[in-house]
Amino acid sequence: MRKRGGLFWFQLGFTLLIVSFLIVPVILSMLAGLTVNYQSGLESGLTFRWVAAVWEGYRQTIFLSIGLALASLAATLVLGVPAAYVLARARGGWARAIEELLVMPVAVPGLATALALIVAYGTWGGFRTSWTFILVGHVLFTLPFMVRSVLAVMHAIDLKTLEEGAASLGASFGQRFFQVILPNCRSGILAGALMVVTLSMGEFNMTWLLHTPLTKTLPVGLADAYASLRLEIGSAYTLVFFVMIVPLLVAIQWAAREPRARRTERA
Amino acid sequence: MGGARTQGAPDGTRMSGSDSDALRPVSVRLERCGKTFADGTKALEPLDLEIAAGETAVFLGPSGCGKTTTLRLIAGLEMPDPGGRVLFDGVDVTALPVEKRNVGLVFQSYALFPNMDVRGNVAYGLRVRGMAKPEREKRVDEMLAMMRIEALAHRRIDQLSGGQRQRVALARALAVRPRALLLDEPLTALDAKLRDALRVEIDALLRRLGITAIYVTHDQAEAMALGDRIVVMEHGRVAQAGTPREIYQAPATRFVAEFIGTMNRLAGRAEAGRFVTAAGAIPWPEAPAGAREILFRPEAVRLSADGETPHLAGAVISAFFMGDHTRLFVAAGEGAPLVVEAAARRHFARGDRVGLVVDPAGLLTLKDSA
Ligand SMILES: Nc1ncnc2c1ncn2[C@@H]1O[C@H](COP(=O)(O)OP(=O)(O)OP(=O)(O)O)[C@@H](O)[C@H]1O
Ligand SMILES: [Mg+2]
Numbered sequence: 296m297r298k299r300g301g302l303f304w305f306q307l308g309f310t311l312l313i314v315s316f317l318i319v320p321v322i323l324s325m326l327a328g329l330t331v332n333y334q335s336g337l338e339s340g341l342t343f344r345w346v347a348a349v350w351e352g353y354r355q356t357i358f359l360s361i362g363l364a365l366a367s368l369a370a371t372l373v374l375g376v377p378a379a380y381v382l383a384r385a386r387g388g389w390a391r392a393i394e395e396l397l398v399m400p401v402a403v404p405g406l407a408t409a410l411a412l413i414v415a416y417g418t419w420g421g422f423r424t425s426w427t428f429i430l431v432g433h434v435l436f437t438l439p440f441m442v443r444s445v446l447a448v449m450h451a452i453d454l455k456t457l458e459e460g461a462a463s464l465g466a467s468f469g470q471r472f473f474q475v476i477l478p479n480c481r482s483g484i485l486a487g488a489l490m491v492v493t494l495s496m497g498e499f500n501m502t503w504l505l506h507t508p509l510t511k512t513l514p515v516g517l518a519d520a521y522a523s524l525r526l527e528i529g530s531a532y533t534l535v536f537f538v539m540i541v542p543l544l545v546a547i548q549w550a551a552r553e554p555r556a557r558r559t560e561r562a
Numbered sequence: 563m564g565g566a567r568t569q570g571a572p573d574g575t576r577m578s579g580s581d582s583d584a585l586r587p588v589s590v591r592l593e594r595c596g597k598t599f600a601d602g603t604k605a606l607e608p609l610d611l612e613i614a615a616g617e618t619a620v621f622l623g624p625s626g627c628g629k630t631t632t633l634r635l636i637a638g639l640e641m642p643d644p645g646g647r648v649l650f651d652g653v654d655v656t657a658l659p660v661e662k663r664n665v666g667l668v669f670q671s672y673a674l675f676p677n678m679d680v681r682g683n684v685a686y687g688l689r690v691r692g693m694a695k696p697e698r699e700k701r702v703d704e705m706l707a708m709m710r711i712e713a714l715a716h717r718r719i720d721q722l723s724g725g726q727r728q729r730v731a732l733a734r735a736l737a738v739r740p741r742a743l744l745l746d747e748p749l750t751a752l753d754a755k756l757r758d759a760l761r762v763e764i765d766a767l768l769r770r771l772g773i774t775a776i777y778v779t780h781d782q783a784e785a786m787a788l789g790d791r792i793v794v795m796e797h798g799r800v801a802q803a804g805t806p807r808e809i810y811q812a813p814a815t816r817f818v819a820e821f822i823g824t825m826n827r828l829a830g831r832a833e834a835g836r837f838v839t840a841a842g843a844i845p846w847p848e849a850p851a852g853a854r855e856i857l858f859r860p861e862a863v864r865l866s867a868d869g870e871t872p873h874l875a876g877a878v879i880s881a882f883f884m885g886d887h888t889r890l891f892v893a894a895g896e897g898a899p900l901v902v903e904a905a906a907r908r909h910f911a912r913g914d915r916v917g918l919v920v921d922p923a924g925l926l927t928l929k930d931s932a
Contacts, residue, residue, distance in 0.1 A: 453671060459639055460673035462660045464687030464738055474690075478677035 321533075328531030345531035349520070353532065356516035357539055359426060363512060364495040364543070367433040371491045374434070375441035376484060380476065382442070383449035394446065397439040405500030408435060412505065429505045429512065433495045440494060441487035448483030449476075485551040489544060496540055513539075587774040588650040588741045589615040590636055595646035597631050597798075605631040606798040608646060613791075615651070618768050618775040620789035622782060624821070628798040629778040633744050636776060638663045650741060666735030670747040672727040674719045680706075680730050681715045687738035705733040708767075725756045732764070742774040749784065761787060782822050786810070794818050810859075816928055819857055826858050826900045828874075837925070841894035842874040846922045853927045860889075860901045862924025865916055872917025876900065881910035892916060 328346065331339040382390050412432055417423050457479065461471040477484070499514040506515050513536055521529040589612065596608035606628045613619045621629040634640040635648060638660035642648065648656045655663055667673075674683050684705050688698045706712045709729040714722060722730065728748055735743060748764070749757040765788050768775045779785055785792050786806045793803045794817075801821075802814040813819035830839035832849035837856055844856075866872035876894030887906050891899040902918060904910070 452676070453673065456669055456671055456673040457675065459660065460667060460669065461675070461686070461690075462639075463637060463663075463665060463667035464690060464734065465661050465664065466686070466690040467661060470690050474686075475675055475677070479675070481677075 321537075324530045325534040325537065326530075328527060328529075328534040330527065333526050333530070345525075345527045346534060348528055349531045349535050353511075353513075353516045353520070353535075356511045356513045357535065359510065360496055360513035361539065361543065363426065363430055363433055364492045366430050367437050367495040368488055368491050368547075370430070370434045371438050371441040371487070372484070375438050375487065376445055376477070376480070378438075379442045379445035379449055379480075379483075380454075380472070383446055383454055394443075397442055399439075401436075401439060405432075405436065405498065405502075406504060408432060409501040409504035424507050424509065426510045429502055429510055432501045432505050433498060436498060436501060437491040437494050440490040441484075444487035444490060445480055445483040448480045452479055481551060485548065488547050488551065492543060492547060493540070496536075496543075586741065587615040587772060589613060589652075590742055590774060590776070591649040591652070592632070592635065592642075593647040593649065595632075595635055595642040595648065597628070597635060597640060597646075598643050604798060606635075606642075608643070609798075609800050611793065611800060611803070613774060613776060615774055616772045618777060618788055618790045620785040620792045621776065621778045621795060622785040622789075622792050622821075623780065623795035623801075625780060627795040629780075629795055630746055631798075632795070633746055633776060633778050636742070637665050637667055637744050664738065664741050666738065666740035666743040668728070668731050668735050668743070668745040668748045670750050672724075672731050672751075674727055674730055674734070676719050678719075679715070680711065680717050680719070680722070683719070683730055684733045684737050686734065691738065701737055705737045708736070709733040724752050725760055728752065728760060732767070736771070736773075740773070742776065743768070744776050744778075746778045747780070748777075750779070750781075757784075764788070786822075794821060796821075812926070813857075813928070819926070819928065824860050824901050826860065826863065827855060827897055828858075828895055828900070829855050829897055830895075839874065839895045841876055842872065842918075844873045844920045844922065844925070846925060848922070850927055855927065857926040857928065858920060858924045860903050862921045863900065863902050863918050864921075865902065865904050866919045870917075870919065873920050874900075874918040876916055876918060878910050878912060878914040878916060880912065890916070892918065894918065 326337070327333045329341050329343070330337055331342045331344070382394055409432055412428070412435075413423075416428070416431075422428055454476065457475055458471050461475045466474065497514055498512075499518065502512050503515055503518070506512060511519070513532075517529065517532050517536065520532050591613070592609060592611040594608040594610060595606065596604075597606040598604050609632070611632075621632060623629055631640060635642050635646075638648075638655070638658055642656065646656070647654055650663070660667075675686065678686065681702055685698055685702045688701060693701070703712075706715055709732055711726065711729050711733065714726060714730070719727065719730070731748070745764075749760055752760065761784055768788070777785075777788055779788075789806055791803060792806055792809050794801045794809060796815075796817050802809060802818045804812075809818060809822055813822065813825075819825045828837075828839045828841070830837050832838075832846070832851055832853045833843075835845065835847045835849065836843045837846045837849050837853065846856075874894045876892040879891040879893050879899050881891075881904075882889045883906065885906065888904045888908065888910065890902045890904055890910060892902050893899050900918070902916075910916075
């Protein structure tokens, strides 16, 4: 092994410093959710009381958030991947213009999008009070992320030639799309999926306007808890949030993993 | 022809690959096939072209002359302008998309599927045709053996060299027993040595399989070596189609003459069995009356021997030692310098006076040289 120079140790130290700067508040916050009394510190002892309280009071928000995130993921996959394909294959100027426009929902404040949705559809009684109303907002917000990350991969591989190669071997459009195009865009789809789920789970601005008392999401509930209840409950909420989202993200990674032991065709 | 018609029904979807299903090459005909792209680029003037079954045709021409476009028309990746027709064995396939034409395609950029290993790539065309697994495995093994890539069967595509990739691409294209094999500059991305080796191999392969092959290149040496027939293209037109020998020895136009090999040119006039130029006169009993310009290859001219009367006199501009010979650029008359090949052992310096003897059998005139 090569001997590591001073620069390496400096860089390592610097990285650790930054990481701890970011992670310490998170750990403190989660710890606060487990202490009996935050004011008197850890000496007051550890308890699951607050976590239990959060589970009692906010369980619904957690389920709704996960449901919304997965529904957003499904919608962005179904809409976004074909859209990216169409944009990647189109050579006209309009396609490039749409690609540029795709950043718009990100640049427009979530509140503005939410207001627009309310102005347009707020009077549709059943829709306004249903969770699908929030879903529409989330899909609007997250779709560009899916399209852009898939599109980036599609631009990087020579999509057109790959598809022509498959077609010359007799593959129909469906076969080309599912057997050649999608598998080769896997990394972009995975990146987009992680982005969509995390963004949807954490989305607050827009959701805060779109939600009704019966359709509260996790971040909205979190804001509630911080604003109106004990700090320990808010912190316990953060803890629950982490415990929910980390396995979800890992599961997505796992589901989209490169099939290492590929089904090899042996004679 | 009737039997061929039914057998070669252009739907191209063969569900089984029985042994009787061997390569059956088709003839390819283009009728008034022009191509104007959506942006108004006129890539091809309406052209007519016939490629016989089992023949290897090479499309040769400078960049942008429409070689790839013509190939894509044959493959079904582009539609000709209205009025143009593509026929396989006399059957109109113009409306058939590429996946129904059953032609093999080999690209300069390989276009292998990165999500599959070598076996998966070679098997893909058979898989989409629904060929049963045992038969498919057998065919894939044959193909891997034919291209001598058995050892690579389970490699990922990104673990292969360029030459290996192109072998896989050939195996993949041939596995489905296509009716014609279309290759678009398959060797251009490889380094010179590998290019030569693979070219020899492709040549042997095409001859052994007897498949109709259309090979696009801008490398004339490659074209000469591979083609039964060379189709020289210029600005979206066929400048000349013929055997390599015809193209080389009897170019139809100035463009062909100068694009293929090296061509010397001298201005002058035909006069009493001689062609008289500013640098001297060449005896030429068959000189066509009114010829104003002659063309000849470097091999039709040599330095005059001691005591021999030279036809032309000139001065060496530069000399390149090529190993087995020396290539001289000689100023003679007022045109471009003549290229002359001399023995390797003699040394030349700039300004050396040399006499040239021209073999009248190697002299050409062009119709458009008036
Ligand atoms: N999709 C397209 N849209 C517009 N113009 C095109 C398109 N494809 C090719 N062309 C134009 O058509 C002409 C012929 O192109 P083609 O690719 O057939 O040339 P080529 O002979 O294969 O050249 P090269 O040796 O560089 O590959 C060129 O002028 C090219 O710019
Ligand atoms: Mg080309």
